[in-house]
Amino acid sequence: MSRRRISIRQELPLLVWLVFVWCALWQDFSPGNLLFGALIAVVVARLFYLPPVELGGRFSIVRAVPFAIVFLGKVVAASFQVLYLAVARGPKVTNAVVAVQLRSHSDLMVTATGHVISLIPGSLVVEVDRSTSTLYIHGLNVRSGEDIVSLRKEVRDAEAALIRIMGTREELAALKQEVGA
């Protein structure tokens, strides 16, 4: 174990998730099972040591819940949009590959943004440039320059929402400055 240790506080989200999965699989949330699950989670996290996820150190549940609801709504909208496009436009659909520069440079944020925009209407990540944190997004049904602008804005908005939920303080400050300016 030559890697640098991480604090138990930083590991806590992972442990909570592991305990939740354990209890969900047993379908038993009794205290004994919770305790045993926590024990197994700690042992697994210590023995099978993966590179730690660099969390931003803050998580705003107040912002996360509305975001989850909006996200679910967008997933529904995306599915119906694809259904409509498949039936109505079919072979005539036009697309675009758009480069979007993200604000954050943390891997977690880029990954989370990529996941979110892969599931919201009409966008899919084709390529990621980690060095400049640029996402190359394939947009469905992009017909004009305005569509490109709105696609780019949607991606940046998704990233802004994620930064408000779990970005680092520096990212949040930068975001506030950008919005205020």
Place this chain on the structure above:
Amino acid sequence: MNPEPSAVDTIIDTVSAVFMVVGAVMSLGAAIGLLRFPDLMSRMHAATKPQVLGLFLLLASVGLQLRTWWVWPVLFVAWIFQVLTVPVSAHMVGRAGYRTKHLHRELLTTDELEAVVQKAADKKTADRPDSGRQDPDKRAAHDDGPADDGAPA
């Protein structure tokens, strides 16, 4: 199952029935998209998004039908695994598809990745039908029509 008032039962049954039918329609939508979209990338949209919503609706209907609270965490875990894995596999397939040129360029209104790949930052790529990113010359629009570079098999 718990003895419940039949009115509530009927409502739950109706909601879960609607969920099941809509979830099945989502699968059908994915299949229609697969058949009707012209290139790999747009087919990928059809393959990923309805899948996530369809599974969500169907798992919700399972939870509603079983009427016990302890199944919801398992269903939630199953759905979260789906949400986490589907974009990754779609991204991998899309990346491979882009790199192996399974892309109908005449269907793209703009392609900013290509400019980066070519190291030629031409800002006016909009509405320019490119013949392929292997072609380094930037003279003008090649009028070679809809080249069928999507069928290399």
Place this chain on the structure above:
Amino acid sequence: MMEVVLTVTAVILSLAAAGAIVRIAIGPSLLDRVLASDVLLAIIGATLCIDMAVNRHLNNLMLLVALSIIGFIGSVTVARFVADRREHPNES
């Protein structure tokens, strides 16, 4: 009511599966076929879900999770394979 729902969803899912199979058969490239088989797996998962909901049991749940993991690993592996075979494997 459940019988009607079962029939309707069975018809819809059969059509969907037929569409996916047609795409597997005609799909011009390997990636198209992978994508279509992924969708076919999702449709099978949907049938498992409907079976659970109509017959009120949870026996298929682990099968469902395993199915989606198989789809994930399968398409990622094939995507890597295609990417490496088609071009010079000199990046990332």
